[in-house]
Amino acid sequence: MLFPRQGGKGALRLLLSVLILAAWKTGSGQVHYSVPEEAKHGTFVGRIAQDLGLELAELVPRLFRVASKGHGDLLEVNLQNGILFVNSRIDREELCGQSLECSIHLEVIVDSPLQVFHVVVEVKDINDNPPVFRAREQRLFIPESRLVDSRFPIEGAADKDIGTNALLTYTLSPNDYFSLDVQASDELSKSLSLELRKSLDREETPELHLLLTATDGGKPELEGTVQLLITVLDVNDNAPLFAQAVYRVHLLESTANGTLVTTLNASDADEGVNGEIVFSFGSDVPLNIQKNFKIDSSSGEIRLIGRLDYEETKSYEIQVKAVDKGNPPMSNHCKVLVKVLDVNDNAPQLAITPLSLPVREDTPLGTVIAFVSASDRDSGVFGQVTCSVMPHIPFKLVSTFKNYYSLVLESALDRESVANYVLVVTARDGGSPSLSATASVSVEVADVNDNAPAFAQPEYTVFVRENNPPGCHIFTVSARDADAQENALVSYSLVERRVGERALSSYVSVHAESGKVYALQPLDHEELELLQFQVSARDAGVPPLGSNVTLQVFVLDENDNAPALLPRPGAGGAGGVLSELVSRSVGAGHVVAKVRAVDADSGYNAWLSYELQPAAGGARSPFRVALYTGEISTTRTLDEADSARQRLLVLVKDHGEPALTATATVLLSLVESGQAPKASSRVLAGAAGAEAALVDVNVYLIVAICAVSSLLVLTLLLYTALRCSAPPTEGACGPGKPTLVCSSAVGSWSYSQQRRQRCALGRARPRPTSWPSAPAYLKFQAPQKKDNTRNKNT
Structure with missing residues (x-):
């Protein structure tokens, strides 16, 4: 062991203390105490001074102190009474973890002399820790096709306590599908698993939420829980299912291309590709459906791509198939019934069947002329047709049956007024706006001989110069017959009578077809001044009808007599x-x-x-x-x-x-x-006699001249008016202007004719043998221009 050079005395002293302590230890025992964990501050542990044999009074002087390796603050000694008590919180799990034995080793040191005592304080476990699972939830993914009795391992819980406090028991929340299987390998270690008791159906129960509870053996018992989230994995065991077996759609036949017909609502209980649906028409769908409709394979939208016509097809029955993408794929079918609604898109159709054409103008009223039939391809009110005819007179339509009419005669016909009728029949349906159609029929009116030939005027005045050549054409009569064909074929003839001692036909003749009047012999003004006769016009009808016209032929004088x-x-x-x-x-x-x-x-x-x-x-x-x-x-x-x-x-x-x-x-x-x-x-x-006779004759002459002059003037005016109003006709045979007749106060007219027919008097009378002088104001002049004045009383 190395010691530092400085402070050698202190090191030596320390070394001696260690040696003495070691020696004491060897020779001395240990004091053993126990204390429960989590005891409160001040909890009594033991009378340490007394148990170590120390006097209370010596504790302070001998510097009584307690040392602990890392845990000196947990226990403390009261120097006044020598009691060891809990100074701060003691957590056994923190001190010792999962160790079965857990103690706090204290060293009690006193000086004078130096003594070291060993004190062991055993920390007793209490059930202060519940079982704890590693996570708050555990997820399991189980295919719905797994068989019953299949097992699925799960993680258990851990308890920091020891002993009985750490002895765990498990319970699973009630459910129909799983049970808990606990396998104990030793006293403290257990393996857990879920055992399948009922077949899974993801479409019925796609997820299961189970609660696993772990309960320790402490008193009181503590428990911990974990959520078991079981997701049932799909297999393609469900075919697509339509929301409706039959979709009914109504479309107007005027619906535009591209219009959405309907959207099919189909679902597949599977998921993923197993639940992805593809829509299509059935393989046996008719061609007209394929031409008019299309379906979106993914969305199921059916749209119109053709033109609907109610009159051709009133409804469509479309078979639709839905197939999923599973393996193997599963399919289903539905029907889409498209009913086409009629719109007023067809005009009526007319047919006219003539029966008796042409129609005689004497046809009785109520006679059926023709049959009229009308039809409309539309339905309902759009197909209800009403017919009318123009003009309304003289025909009318009479309804005989639905959309069938008779064209009948309502009023009398007159071919001479109207020879042909163009009838327009109009058929109109009940739509709004309505559609109409027209058809025309020409009704010809057949002639009946109900009109006699008619001349333009009741009489004609003709002027013919005397000495005409034989066979001279002097006038043309013309009669018009309002009828037709043979009923209007007019022939002319003279109304025979006597003129003096001779027959009229010796003077004139008329051409039967042309109406030309001819003078058969030269006429002599001095013999016959006025020839009045009638011409008859007669048609070729059965029975024939006729009328007459009067001709007044004035013979104009020619200078054919010398004085x-x-x-x-x-x-x-x-x-x-x-x-x-x-x-x-x-x-x-x-x-x-x-x-x-x-x-x-x-x-x-x-x-x-x-x-x-x-x-x-x-x-x-x-x-x-x-x-x-x-x-x-x-x-x-x-x-x-x-x-x-x-x-x-x-x-x-x-x-x-x-x-x-x-x-x-x-x-x-x-x-x-x-x-x-x-x-x-x-x-x-x-x-003297002559003068007296002359006076008488002058008076007579003046009266006669006035009468003759008045008649002549009126005749000329009438002739002029007729010439202006009538078409040009052939006049007198000979050329030349009408003769101007006048007189003066110093002149005279003399006549020696024995009998003359006078137009003014209408009878024969003798002429005087000598005419006195005529007044200058009496003048006679033939017309020089046309005059429209007519005098019927002439």
């Missing part, structure tokens, strides 16, 4: 020679003779004028002739130089074109005044 000289009654001469006696004593302007002439024509053609032809040799005659009266008068007083016999040549000329003439010779015998009284008186008497 004719008339002898004066009681005057000398014959033919064209007139003899008169003239007294030489007559003064200027005295009327000595008068030339009378008539013209069978009328109007201008009968307007005569008189001219005195120059005498032979160029000698100037003392006489003159009035231009329109034909009176021969003196131009001066006669003298002896004048020849006793005067021969005057008077030219009578009408106003026709070309003008026709006649020549009258007047022989005047100049006598002395004494020889001429008788002649003069006779001449004067004749002149």
